[in-house]
Amino acid sequence: MPRRLAWLSGAGGFALSPQVLANGWNMPVGVTDLSREIHSLHMTIFWICVVIGVVVFGVMFYSLFRYRRSRQPQAANFHEHTTVEVIWTTLPLLILVAMAVPATATLKNMYDTGDAELDVMVTGQQWRWRYEYLGEEVAFTSSLSTPRAQVRGEEARGETYLLDVDNPLVLPVGRKVRFLFTSDDVIHSWWVPELAVKQDTVPGFVNENWVRINEPGIYRGQCAELCGIDHGFMPIVVQAMAPDEFDAWLAERRDEAAQEALGVDRDWGQEELMTRGEEVYAAICAACHQPEGQGAPPTFPALAGNPRLQEDLGWQLDTVINGVSGTAMPAFRNTLNPVELAAVITYTRNAWGNATGDVVQPARVAERLAR
Template sequence: IPATSTLIEMEDNSKSDITIQITGSQWKWHYQYFEDDFGFYSLLTTPNDQIKNIAPKGENYLLEVDNPLVIPVNKKIRFLITADDVIHSWWVPAFAVKQDANPGFINEAWTIVNEPGIYRGQCAELCGKDHGFMPIVVKVLSESDYQQWLDKQLVAVKAQQLAEQQSLNATVSIEQSMILGKNIYDSRCAACHQTNGEGIAGAFPALKGSPIALGEVSKHIEIVRDGQAMTAMQAFSGQLSLKELAAVITYERNAWGNDTGDVIQASDIAAQPTIKEKALIPEVINTEVATAIESANPDLGKSVYLARCAACHQVSGAGIPGAFPALKGSPIALGDITKHIDIVVNGKPGTAMTAFAGQLTAQELAAVITYERNAWGNNTGDVVTTSDVEGAK
């Protein structure tokens, strides 16, 4: 029956050339290239003057971004689509792709684009205040141009990693921080807290004259970097560099008449333990005992697994046949512990298994591997320590 075979082919994501994970969050997209282990956020760049009807609207009003998704022509591209917060929907009409992005789940889609060019779409699921400010732009290049673009991205990733390390030893003036901080604030924070820092009453708190911006610096760092549970305040640690985090916090503490005089440095951000790290051990008795407690924490391992692994490997550990392998009773979870640590920490090239070394702390990595080796009846009795994880990096 032709209709049946067509529907089967439409859902056939196998034999793809490139796999890209698409993650929606209020109000932006993140693209992760699995084969090359790098990713980036894509945000709206339509000027505020156009949005506020101060300036004439451009040709691509509300359909322009800073970093478009880039793919090669005539290649099968597999999309793994999910979300961090609420339900979004990734929709590019020209690709005939519209797939919901649900937190905790992964939906799949694929495309083969035959013509180079720029293709535009947008979030197609009402996802909050700025739903209409979440465009999608896909740039399709020839194979040679795509390879050149990819090479540049990989060089840029290494440069960013080097710059991150160098920023720890740098001292930035308040003037420099205020310039960079304002740019970041306007693009990342003003949608909720408003350009004037006064927020939106009943929805998003003011920063102008607020206890956070005028109070303890460490608390301000914590809420910007790690977010605040049960609120719309997301964590920016994975979205901004240490230098950018320091600059935007400096800006918030000195703009709109706050004038604290505080200048936050990248080293201040790096030196402060995260909320998760603080929660792991209330009082550190000694390093060995602390490490054992952290690593064997079943609640931490389960929470990390549910947040970061269950979308593919499923809550039951049974995986999705043909797409994501089971961990329940698997050779990885029951076999050589060093191989298990390596695949979680460093990923597996050529598959959807991404490296988690840069996404989770050593304590979280140790806990989730311990959980996988002892959940669903695996019961190996193995306890992975942070030193085991550090040795695999």
């Protein structure tokens, strides 16, 4: 269910993060018409509450001072006042109605996901995001790209520490984009304050939301639902660009996907698979199994020197493709394509001293995927 009015609540988990500090202590105005409408509604209700608070506490403190015991030791004794009772019943009702009318109009607008010009499926995964441009044959995974040396404190941390990704979500300015949210494992929450979107991704369910960005730029967010050990390493980066630039980018990614599909049928050399596999491993696998394959037993077993990995290729193929039920190992059949799967399996079988010499071809992986 869309929860745009609750998007600021996620700030509680990031009170000291660069994302929140950049926005100050108030809800950001944002870069969409709806985000500005929500901000205006938020400020209107805020000032109504301020006025109510001033009046209520003003009367309370005045009464405490004016009728203190030293001045009036004998308390007044009265039981009813019809006029006052009518006022304090009617006035709050009118205030609530005055707030409900614009809030209802905003809620109606928030739920209107129709007439979208682009559909994007957002899938939460531990601990990354997968974006699929429906009907465009373009899909990719977006993972944290902050160097691990910064995470370990070995390098200075930049302004966008833990807020950089390898593949940002690219969207066009001025077009209505409908999001479809789901998850492959646990509940995540896709939260980008500047877009006024905070939406849970729930396994087995598809939630909807939408956005129409008015200004080109880079907009950052984070997962706002505690989802496991690397919850804090699930940033979101949205790159909004002019429609013609977006169309060119989408066409380029579509061509890349087509070329990748053609790569399934050719024979790859070990060196090129190792190079590609190292990139995939760093983006997808290193968070759990560690950069040098040492793992974090018992939850994340070591890959370096793992005898079963080196001896049983069939077991590794099934493990990577289908995951392991009841463990932290997810299935990657819907996350990585055959070339990426073949590359990362080849890499792990020949890196860190695992000198098996095996070269796993994408065609073999595609055959396994088809089973």
